[in-house]
Structure formats: C-alpha cells, structure tokens
Amino acid sequence: MTTHPFPPDLSPTPSALPSGLALRTNTLLASKIREVSEEGAQMEGVLPLWFGEGAWPTDPIAVDAAAEALRAGDHFYHSNRGAPSLRAAIARYLGALHGKPVPVERITVSASGMQGLALVAQALITPGDRVVTLRPAWPNIAETFRIAGAEIHFEGLEPKDGHWSLDMARLLSAVTPDTRAVVLNSPHNPTGWVMPEADMKTLLDHCRKQGTWIVSDDVYARLYRHGQVAPSFRALAEEGDRVISINSFSKAWSMTGWRLGWIDAPEELGAPLSMLTEFNMSCTPGFVQAAGAAMLDRGESAVATFRARLTEAYTLTSKRLRVLPGVDFIEPDGAFYCFFKVEGMTNSLATAKALLHVAQVGLAPGIAFGEEGEGSLRLCYAQPVEVLERALDRLAEGLTLAVR
Known part of the structure; x- marks a missing residue:
C-alpha cells in the first residue's frame, strides 16, 4: 500500500494555500458521510x-x-x-472485563473517543513519524494522526471466504523499525472485521521488538457478535508494553451526544496527557462524568439490552441483504454495520445521494472510508426492526435505479 503525508492527489502547492491558513487546514478532507446526511436532512421522510x-x-x-x-x-x-470517581469506575470496569487489575493511574478521561485519539496523536507523534493503519476505515483515525504530522501508511482489508480479512504477513512487513505507531480499530468501522487474538499476539510480539506503539480504538469492544467482549490488546498487554486503548461511552452505552470517553495508557503518559487535556479543553464536564460513572457501575443491563436489540436487527438485515440483487454481502463479526459491495457501482457518493431521492434511505458512501471502500455502501443497523424493514424494502426497489 501507499504512504501518504497527504490524501492522494491533494498534496498542496504553495499557490493553492489561502493566505494565513496552516497547511494542515488546507489538506483536511470534509466528511462525505456528513455531505450525504446534510443533503438528506433537508428532505422529508428519509x-x-x-x-x-x-x-x-x-x-x-x-x-x-x-x-x-x-x-x-x-x-x-x-x-x-x-x-x-469516574477514573476509578473505568479501572474497575476494565479489570472485571478482562480479568486482570488495571491501575487507576493508567486512566485519563477524554471528551469522546475522538478526542482521546487526538490527545494520543499529539502525545506520540513528531512531524514525519510513520504510522501504519488500515483502510477502508473511519477516516477520522488517520486524519487525526496526520494532523499531528504523521506520514500514514495504509494496509488494506479485503474480503475472504465471506468475511473481511487482513494479510498479517503484509502488515508485519509494513511495521518497520522506524514505525512510530500501529493504529487499529477492532471491531472495525465500517467493515465489522475483528482481529483474532492469535494475530494480536503476533503483532504485539513484533511491536515489542520494534519499539512500536499499538494504539487500539476499542469503542466497539462490547459489540462483538461472538461473545461478551472482542479480543483485546488490553487483555494481552503486560506491564511496560507500549499499548494504548481508547474507548468511548458512545456506542455500547448509547451516549453519542454526551461526548465522553477514556484513554488507558502506560502511566508514563499520564502527565503528558494531563497537560494536553489542559491545553485542548481543560476537562470534561463533571455532570457528564457522573453519568458515565453511573453507567459503568449500574448500567450493564442497558448494554445487554442494546446488544439484544442489535442481534435482532442484524438477523433481519443480513437475511435481507444476502438476497438483494446486485449486493455482495460480507459478514461482519462486530460493531453494528453492514459494509456491502454493489455490482456496477463506481461512484458510491453519487449513489448514496441518489438513494436519498429514489428510495428515501440514507447510507454512508464507501468512498468516505478511503479509496479501498469505493464500490461499497455502509448501513448502520442499530435501528428498530420496523425501521429496517421499511429501509430494506425501499433499497430493494431503489438500489438499481440509484447505482452510479
């Protein structure tokens, strides 16, 4: 795969830079998911x-x-x-979840998982550092490290035997002695891929030898289709390992709008992360932190209810997508997305916009997740089954008309 200090074909020239703006500002890519959603928000019945x-x-x-x-x-x-109180609750929760004690000194509260990623990028990256990550992927992961100055090297997930797969030999060869960090999201957005525990052990051993950090975006850890929690570097890491786990209350606890998350990092990063929090936003609101602590201490039933709803929603969605003409269904193992290929589609952004008009269904275009995502669409199935029934009925009628 290719190393990109800037997105493909968007490396700026001095003449293209508006006066007074930083280089990083001019090379940011607007979210194509937001582009579709903002158009759809102006319409009735989507x-x-x-x-x-x-x-x-x-x-x-x-x-x-x-x-x-x-x-x-x-x-x-x-x-x-x-x-x-929240830091202690997070440490207790992680210790119980993974069966090993977690010192509270490892925990830093963040204003969302996204801010956790940004703080970690600022703590680790010196401009020019090499970072390895995956595509297709939620673009914010690579972008936040690129904003910090990293040169991003992408490795691609590919369908294999009906599931998404990662070529581990290729990944290991990409993690060279000059690689500062490997940034992974498992369970994965948008594909639902989950890194097997055996592969995690292999990568962890490799990174130990190289001195490379592993930054694990674990926001979907509890949304694993084959167990209570997905395989985790947090469960494998030993004291002294360069492993950072980032999590959020947004997904499993249904708290997207609260903007609350945490960073689980070696204690040596505590002081730097504290200072970076001060210089970014001082602290997370106390009443939001109280809500998070309550959910960790007393909200496990809410997580169980959400997981049960997702199981019902996935059963319906997968059954319908598997038989939809022109759709190549690839089974996810976690998160709450179906990322499916569409026969003949070469412009997923145009197709997603067309679906707003011909089917009144809002999906995320595959190109939003990098060039490897083109030809696919992402559907979030975290909806009541009656909503999904209507959406899939509309897709069955409108997808052929919308394909571009």
Whole structure:
C-alpha cells in the first residue's frame, strides 16, 4: 500500500494555500458521510442509517445521575485527567472485563473517543513519524494522526471466504523499525472485521521488538457478535508494553451526544496527557462524568439490552441483504454495520445521494472510508426492526435505479 503525508492527489502547492491558513487546514478532507446526511436532512421522510449510532436514547441511569450532579452543584472545573470517581469506575470496569487489575493511574478521561485519539496523536507523534493503519476505515483515525504530522501508511482489508480479512504477513512487513505507531480499530468501522487474538499476539510480539506503539480504538469492544467482549490488546498487554486503548461511552452505552470517553495508557503518559487535556479543553464536564460513572457501575443491563436489540436487527438485515440483487454481502463479526459491495457501482457518493431521492434511505458512501471502500455502501443497523424493514424494502426497489 501507499504512504501518504497527504490524501492522494491533494498534496498542496504553495499557490493553492489561502493566505494565513496552516497547511494542515488546507489538506483536511470534509466528511462525505456528513455531505450525504446534510443533503438528506433537508428532505422529508428519509430513513437515516448513515451515522454510527443507535436509535435508542440513553438509559435513565445516566440521565438521572447527570441531573442529580447538576442539582448538587457540579458546575465547576474538574481535574484534567478526570474525576477520581469516574477514573476509578473505568479501572474497575476494565479489570472485571478482562480479568486482570488495571491501575487507576493508567486512566485519563477524554471528551469522546475522538478526542482521546487526538490527545494520543499529539502525545506520540513528531512531524514525519510513520504510522501504519488500515483502510477502508473511519477516516477520522488517520486524519487525526496526520494532523499531528504523521506520514500514514495504509494496509488494506479485503474480503475472504465471506468475511473481511487482513494479510498479517503484509502488515508485519509494513511495521518497520522506524514505525512510530500501529493504529487499529477492532471491531472495525465500517467493515465489522475483528482481529483474532492469535494475530494480536503476533503483532504485539513484533511491536515489542520494534519499539512500536499499538494504539487500539476499542469503542466497539462490547459489540462483538461472538461473545461478551472482542479480543483485546488490553487483555494481552503486560506491564511496560507500549499499548494504548481508547474507548468511548458512545456506542455500547448509547451516549453519542454526551461526548465522553477514556484513554488507558502506560502511566508514563499520564502527565503528558494531563497537560494536553489542559491545553485542548481543560476537562470534561463533571455532570457528564457522573453519568458515565453511573453507567459503568449500574448500567450493564442497558448494554445487554442494546446488544439484544442489535442481534435482532442484524438477523433481519443480513437475511435481507444476502438476497438483494446486485449486493455482495460480507459478514461482519462486530460493531453494528453492514459494509456491502454493489455490482456496477463506481461512484458510491453519487449513489448514496441518489438513494436519498429514489428510495428515501440514507447510507454512508464507501468512498468516505478511503479509496479501498469505493464500490461499497455502509448501513448502520442499530435501528428498530420496523425501521429496517421499511429501509430494506425501499433499497430493494431503489438500489438499481440509484447505482452510479
């Protein structure tokens, strides 16, 4: 695959830069998912399956905890690294989930998983550092490291035997002694690929020898179709390993709008992450942190309910997509997306926009996830089955008309 200091064909020339703007600003790519959603938001009756969030509101456990904190006067600054109560709750949760104690000193609270990625990129990357990651992929992962100055090397996921697959030999050869970090998302957005535990062990051993950091975006860890939690570097890592796990309350806890997450990193990064939090946004709101702590301590039933809803939704969606003419269904193992190829589609952005008009269904275009995603569409199935039934009925009628 190719190393890109800038997106393909978008390397700027000095004459193309507006006066006064930084180079990084001029090379950012606008979200093509947002481009589709903003067009669809102006229309009546569109069924929105474009974003990575569930249709159900946050459990009252979180809402009540936040309201109680506000009524109790939690209106002020908190520690840069997060409220002690939330950091302790995260450490307890991770320890129970993975069967090994997690020191609270490893935990830094962030304002979303996205901000966690940005803080880690700022902590690790010196301009020119090499970072290896995957495509197709949620573009924010590579972009936030590129903003920090990294040169990004992409390795591609590919369909194999009806599932998404990663060529481990190729990945290992890409992680050279000058590779600063490998950034992975498993379960994966948009494909639902999950890295097997054996491959994680192999990569961890390789990175130990190279001195390379592993940054693991674990926001879908609980949305694993074959167990309570997906295979995890956090469960394999030993003291001293250069492994960082980033997580968020957005997905499994249905808290996308709350903007709350955490970083689990070696203790040596505690002080740098604290300072970076100060210089980015000081701290996460206390009442939001109270909601997160309550969900970790008392909200496991909400996670179980969400997982059960996803199982029902996936059963329906996969059954319907498998028989949809022109669709090449590739089975996901985690997250809550179906990323399917469409016969004859060469412009997924145009097709996604056309689907708004001919089928009133909002999907994410594959090109939004990199050039390897072209020819595919992403459907988020975290919806009630009655909504999915209507959406899939419309797709069955309109997909042929919309393909570009």
